[in-house]
Amino acid sequence: MSNVSYSDMKPHQISGGIRGLQFLRDFFAAQDADGIRAASEGISREFGSQLPDVVDWLEVEYDFNRLFVGPAALPAPPYASAYEDDPTLMSPRTLEVRNLYRRMGLATPDQGSIPDDHISFELDALLGLVALENAGGPNAPDASAMREWLVLNHMSQWVPRFITAVTEEDASAPVLLAIRSLERWLDAERDRLADTQTEQSGEEDVHDQKR
Amino acid sequence: MTRKGNSLSRRGFLRGTALAGAAAMLPCGLLVPNSAEAAEAFNPGDFTTFRNACPRNCYDTCSIKTYVKDGVVQFIEGAQESTFTKGGLCVKGYSYPRKLYSPNRVKYPMVQDGRRSGKWRRVSWDEAMDRIAKKILELKERDDNLLGLGLTKYSGNFGITNYVVEGMMSSLGYTTRFVGTPCWPAGIDAQNYDMGNMWCNDPEDMVKAKYIIVWGANPAWCSVHTMKYIMEAKRRGAKVVVIDPVFTQTAAKGDVFWQPETSSDGALALGMARHILDKGMVDREFVNTYAIGFDEFEDYLRNNVTVEWAAEKSGIPAEQIREVAEEFASADPATIWIGYGLQRHVNGGATVRSIDALVAMTGNVGREGGGARYGHLQTWGFNYHAMIQSPPEGSKGFVGGAAKGEFDFTEADEASYSNRTVNINKTAQEILDSADPAISMLWVSCKNPFAQDFDRPKLEKAFDKLEMVVSVEQFFTETVANSDIVLPVTTLFEEWTVNVSYWHYWLGINEQAVKPLHESKSNLEIAALLSKKMNELSPGSCTFPQEVDTREWLGKEFNKASTTTSASATGPTSRTDRSRRSWHPRQRGMTTSSERPRASTNSSPSSAPRTGTRPCRNTRKGARATTPSACSPRTPSSAFTRSSSIWTG
Numbered sequence: 001m002s003n004v005s006y007s008d009m010k011p012h013q014i015s016g017g018i019r020g021l022q023f024l025r026d027f028f029a030a031q032d033a034d035g036i037r038a039a040s041e042g043i044s045r046e047f048g049s050q051l052p053d054v055v056d057w058l059e060v061e062y063d064f065n066r067l068f069v070g071p072a073a074l075p076a077p078p079y080a081s082a083y084e085d086d087p088t089l090m091s092p093r094t095l096e097v098r099n100l101y102r103r104m105g106l107a108t109p110d111q112g113s114i115p116d117d118h119i120s121f122e123l124d125a126l127l128g129l130v131a132l133e134n135a136g137g138p139n140a141p142d143a144s145a146m147r148e149w150l151v152l153n154h155m156s157q158w159v160p161r162f163i164t165a166v167t168e169e170d171a172s173a174p175v176l177l178a179i180r181s182l183e184r185w186l187d188a189e190r191d192r193l194a195d196t197q198t199e200q201s202g203e204e205d206v207h208d209q210k211r
Numbered sequence: 212m213t214r215k216g217n218s219l220s221r222r223g224f225l226r227g228t229a230l231a232g233a234a235a236m237l238p239c240g241l242l243v244p245n246s247a248e249a250a251e252a253f254n255p256g257d258f259t260t261f262r263n264a265c266p267r268n269c270y271d272t273c274s275i276k277t278y279v280k281d282g283v284v285q286f287i288e289g290a291q292e293s294t295f296t297k298g299g300l301c302v303k304g305y306s307y308p309r310k311l312y313s314p315n316r317v318k319y320p321m322v323q324d325g326r327r328s329g330k331w332r333r334v335s336w337d338e339a340m341d342r343i344a345k346k347i348l349e350l351k352e353r354d355d356n357l358l359g360l361g362l363t364k365y366s367g368n369f370g371i372t373n374y375v376v377e378g379m380m381s382s383l384g385y386t387t388r389f390v391g392t393p394c395w396p397a398g399i400d401a402q403n404y405d406m407g408n409m410w411c412n413d414p415e416d417m418v419k420a421k422y423i424i425v426w427g428a429n430p431a432w433c434s435v436h437t438m439k440y441i442m443e444a445k446r447r448g449a450k451v452v453v454i455d456p457v458f459t460q461t462a463a464k465g466d467v468f469w470q471p472e473t474s475s476d477g478a479l480a481l482g483m484a485r486h487i488l489d490k491g492m493v494d495r496e497f498v499n500t501y502a503i504g505f506d507e508f509e510d511y512l513r514n515n516v517t518v519e520w521a522a523e524k525s526g527i528p529a530e531q532i533r534e535v536a537e538e539f540a541s542a543d544p545a546t547i548w549i550g551y552g553l554q555r556h557v558n559g560g561a562t563v564r565s566i567d568a569l570v571a572m573t574g575n576v577g578r579e580g581g582g583a584r585y586g587h588l589q590t591w592g593f594n595y596h597a598m599i600q601s602p603p604e605g606s607k608g609f610v611g612g613a614a615k616g617e618f619d620f621t622e623a624d625e626a627s628y629s630n631r632t633v634n635i636n637k638t639a640q641e642i643l644d645s646a647d648p649a650i651s652m653l654w655v656s657c658k659n660p661f662a663q664d665f666d667r668p669k670l671e672k673a674f675d676k677l678e679m680v681v682s683v684e685q686f687f688t689e690t691v692a693n694s695d696i697v698l699p700v701t702t703l704f705e706e707w708t709v710n711v712s713y714w715h716y717w718l719g720i721n722e723q724a725v726k727p728l729h730e731s732k733s734n735l736e737i738a739a740l741l742s743k744k745m746n747e748l749s750p751g752s753c754t755f756p757q758e759v760d761t762r763e764w765l766g767k768e769f770n771k772a773s774t775t776t777s778a779s780a781t782g783p784t785s786r787t788d789r790s791r792r793s794w795h796p797r798q799r800g801m802t803t804s805s806e807r808p809r810a811s812t813n814s815s816p817s818s819a820p821r822t823g824t825r826p827c828r829n830t831r832k833g834a835r836a837t838t839p840s841a842c843s844p845r846t847p848s849s850a851f852t853r854s855s856s857i858w859t860g
């Protein structure tokens with residue numbers, strides 16, 4: 001589907017590599033044990049962390065649903081807006097990433113059903129931005145700025161809390177592996193951006209559009 | 212954080228479409244290219260408003276105005292156009308957007324591997340329906356009928372199109388239904404016996420009352436919108452008496468508070484009646500013209516009741532009983548609001564009848580600002596199109612008459628088979644006792660039996676006897692925990708329907724304001740999906756349409772033409788016609804409400820005339836008495852025709 005392929009990218013820019021990010025996205029978007037397993041094995045490979053030798057993937061699916069899907073109240077909802085003081089989905093937090101996707105010419109499928117700030121959508125958008133940035137060309141500077149915004153102004157606001165929420169639960173090994181990998185990736189990304197930021201001015205937040 | 216020299220300014224970030232052209236090339240696996248139109252930055256000034264209605268089992272049935280921006284509900288308010296809602300909601304109402312957007316909603320169809328195990332798996336709608344349909348077909352094959360399939364549903368969503376759940380069951384065949392009311396049956400029967408119908412005054416006319424007794428109701432909490440009429444009446448000089456075993460917020464706002472012994476309310480009412488009789492304060496003109504059996508009632512009071520006896524039973528001093536009785540009898544008009552709590556006792560029916568008598572003997576029945584107010588179903592005259600579905604040809608069922616719930620307005624059909632009805636107040640026992648065939652599968656909708664039904668420990672045992680339990684829910688309840696399959700259902704903002712009240716006379720349209728969140732579907736859509744799957748697996752096994760336009764189906768609840776050709780042509784439509792014949796619009800009192808209904812919306816579907824809500828329709832088939840309603844007691848030709856036992860409750 002693209003003429004910007006993953007192989008063109010510079011994996012060293014991202015902890016766990018582009019593929020690691022892709023597997024993280026797929027992990028949180030998984031719908032069953034098979035999907036969780038495929039993504040977990042990918043994460044294990046790309047982030048260089050071991051999965052236990054024996055895993056009952058059906059049990060992992062139950063655990064995954066308990067934490068992220070339902071039907072009971074979620075200890076760790078995978079949506080940015082769930083980590084605000086008033087945890088309601090489709091909040092201004094959600095709409096700010098919706099606007100980011102718009103800027104990229106993208107939208108969630110069937111927009112309005114699954115909240116736009118589900119972590120898998122955000123990781124997916126990030127993949128797109130990394131691809132554009134790495135491809136160079138006229139879009140690269142904008143893509144780079146949007147990536148910075150997404151990571152520093154948006155994801156940094158909630159993903160650490162999401163990670164804490166999961167680690168406070170007695171989560172299964174593959175879930176913890178994914179969460180630790182997500183943490184590593186976010187830390188590395190923030191460190192990298194902090195370095196580049198020192199060269200920047202303190203202009204106003206490009207995406208300050210709270211209602 | 213903008214880089215110096217970067218082309219991306221704040222403005223540009225918000226408005227620009229610099230990357231739009233690149234979308235097709237991106238390696239994104241989940242996000243999809245936006246349509247050109249949607250890719251335009253959304254104008255944050257744009258609100259669209261929608262009409263919604265509170266579907267709760269609440270007196271007030273509020274009309275809601277919903278403000279939507281970029282497909283997201285931003286806030287809601289009470290509709291100003293409804294004089295009853297008058298721009299305000301209660302806290303539960305205002306918090307509806309949080310319910311819609313709660314991270315904890317049931318989001319997807321899910322299957323539990325073992326009840327109460329918490330081991331849930333996500334399945335597609337198709338797979339969920341496949342499991343359900345196969346089980347239904349298995350039962351049918353095994354039992355040669357579908358009575359092994361049970362439905363328990365009550366008042367969890369009063370949107371009229373939600374009667375499709377019953378309709379869906381009917382379209383599968385004859386099933387087992389949990390019927391009856393856990394809520395207000397004794398009072399319904401009492402009022403029907405006494406006045407031929409249960410028909411309350413418009414609560415808005417309470418401002419005209421000179422004396423108000425709020426008897427076993429707490430509107431300050433449970434009908435906040437009615438409270439303003441009580442307070443206005445008070446401001447205009449009315450005295451407010453609150454009778455409740457609990458010191459409520461309403462009691463705190465009254466002039467007099469009585470805290471009687473529980474279940475002594477009937478004695479209290481009779482004691483007051485006796486005193487009114489002794490003081491010669493009976494409205495003789497009323498009882499002579501419109502009541503039957505008053506002489507016997509008088510004898511009953513003289514021979515069996517004293518104020519001292521009432522005082523002893525209730526714990527309210529005789530002196531106070533006399534004082535309030537005299538004040539009530541001399542106020543013109545005076546009214547009593549009869550709450551639902553006091554009829555939930557073995558003497559509940561007699562209690563309500565005693566209070567009815569007190570209101571009638573003082574000439575306050577059928578008067579504006581007066582009345583023995585309990586509730587009504589006069590505005591519920593819909594077509595019940597969604598509910599009325601016929602079973603597949605050749606369906607077998609229960610032989611013998613079936614009981615019905617109080618919100619079931621359909622006429623019994625002539626078929627020799629019917630549904631099997633079991634007592635909604637004995638859910639656990641009925642499941643355990645059911646046989647030939649036993650209830651093996653249960654569909655739960657608009658209800659949470661584990662929180663609402665009796666005998667919680669036995670319920671678990673009963674559910675464990677079931678082979679399959681399907682719960683249709685918005686949230687994870689204990690009933691869901693005891694289910695095999697949960698289906699996510701829409702909230703009021705995500706579906707089309709219409710709501711009416713059992714108290715006031717307004718009608719509230721409920722528009723779909725936003726797309727259903729996650730994978731939730733309305734009960735109408737669920738019925739269509741199930742029908743599709745049933746017919747796929749066994750053609751002809753379900754008569755329900757396989758495609759529905761929910762807005763259109765809402766219209767069918769109003770559109771008279773739609774039922775004249777249906778199997779139910781002798782049902783609700785003709786009842787409405789009868790009601791028109793028996794409607795006496797200018798009897799004493801009630802004229803204000805007779806000139807309604809008023810639609811509380813300016814956006815109802817074009818196919819929705821107001822014929823479904825004519826407020827006075829006193830010949831509802833199935834009503835126990837043939838006497839006229841409280842609306843028209845002063846018509847000479849319709850004097851009370853009840854036996855003298857009317858007064859001897």
Ligand code: SF4
Binds near residue numbers: 269270
């Ligand atoms: S008062 Fe009753 S009808 Fe109105 S919003 Fe509250 S619960 Fe709903």
